[in-house]
Amino acid sequence: MNMITARGIKRCFTVGNGEPFYALKGIDLDIPEGKLAILKGRSGSGKTTLLNILSALDEATEGQVIIEDHDLSEMAVPEREKLRRYDIGFVFQSVALIPIMNAYENVDFGLRLAEYEGNRDSRIREVLEMVGLSSRMFHMPNQMSGGEQQRVAIARAVAHKPRVIFADEPTGALDTASGLNVMKLFKDLVAKEGITIVMTTHDPNLMELGDVVFEIEDGEIIGKA
Numbered sequence: 001m002n003m004i005t006a007r008g009i010k011r012c013f014t015v016g017n018g019e020p021f022y023a024l025k026g027i028d029l030d031i032p033e034g035k036l037a038i039l040k041g042r043s044g045s046g047k048t049t050l051l052n053i054l055s056a057l058d059e060a061t062e063g064q065v066i067i068e069d070h071d072l073s074e075m076a077v078p079e080r081e082k083l084r085r086y087d088i089g090f091v092f093q094s095v096a097l098i099p100i101m102n103a104y105e106n107v108d109f110g111l112r113l114a115e116y117e118g119n120r121d122s123r124i125r126e127v128l129e130m131v132g133l134s135s136r137m138f139h140m141p142n143q144m145s146g147g148e149q150q151r152v153a154i155a156r157a158v159a160h161k162p163r164v165i166f167a168d169e170p171t172g173a174l175d176t177a178s179g180l181n182v183m184k185l186f187k188d189l190v191a192k193e194g195i196t197i198v199m200t201t202h203d204p205n206l207m208e209l210g211d212v213v214f215e216i217e218d219g220e221i222i223g224k225a
């Protein structure tokens with residue numbers, strides 16, 4: 001089954017001189033459930049624009065996105081907001097941890113926002129263990145390395161058990177070893193929690209780790225592996 005289906009996605013921006021500019025020129029893709037999907041391409045190729053549309057952060061100018069059986073274009077704003085809050089987790093390149101909260105509190109904050117109904121304490125401990133940070137649970141962000149902070153951000157993104165995680169250049173600010181660590185963690189999450197992950201990268205070394213890889217150039221998909 002597909003977790004995400006996109007058909008004919010176009011995204012037009014109006015640039016400085018008033019001319020329309022198509023950052024996406026008609027994207028079709030299918031992302032299967034429970035897989036790690038990678039969108040790869042050079043800077044400016046349209047990866048972030050596409051990820052934002054697939055994750056309902058932005059709207060396509062034309063085309064259709066279906067997440068499971070929800071057609072995003074047919075959903076009212078509050079419904080889309082609910083989908084984002086409960087069913088989706090986000091990870092960004094610049095780690096957005098709250099600096100005055102420790103790792104445990106950051107994950108807890110995410111769970112509260114998503115109105116998680118289970119036992120929060122045991123879930124926080126479980127996800128921090130899953131990302132290998134049991135011993136750093138009460139460290140503040142500024143007491144952790146960039147890679148560790150990103151792992152807390154991933155723990156926070158998965159804690160409320162979303163169906164899909166969108167990650168924009170999650171390894172972009174990390175050294176090679178920490179980047180590979182994050183990828184390994186993503187693969188584990190896919191295998192153990194059955195989550196679907198869609199991430200962007202321009203790092204050629206990471207591509208082979210994806211279950212499906214879409215290559216984007218100038219707003220079009222030019223290859224799939």
Ligand SMILES: Nc1ncnc2c1ncn2[C@@H]1O[C@H](COP(=O)(O)OP(=O)(O)OP(=O)(O)O)[C@@H](O)[C@H]1O
Pocket residue numbers: 013014015021023041042043044045046047048049050202
């Ligand atoms: N809000 C906007 N207004 C005008 N043009 C935009 C806007 N957002 C993106 N673009 C343009 O759309 C194209 C695709 O941008 P996008 O950020 O999706 O690329 P990317 O592949 O994610 O690049 P990077 O790897 O550098 O993040 C670029 O040419 C960019 O300048």
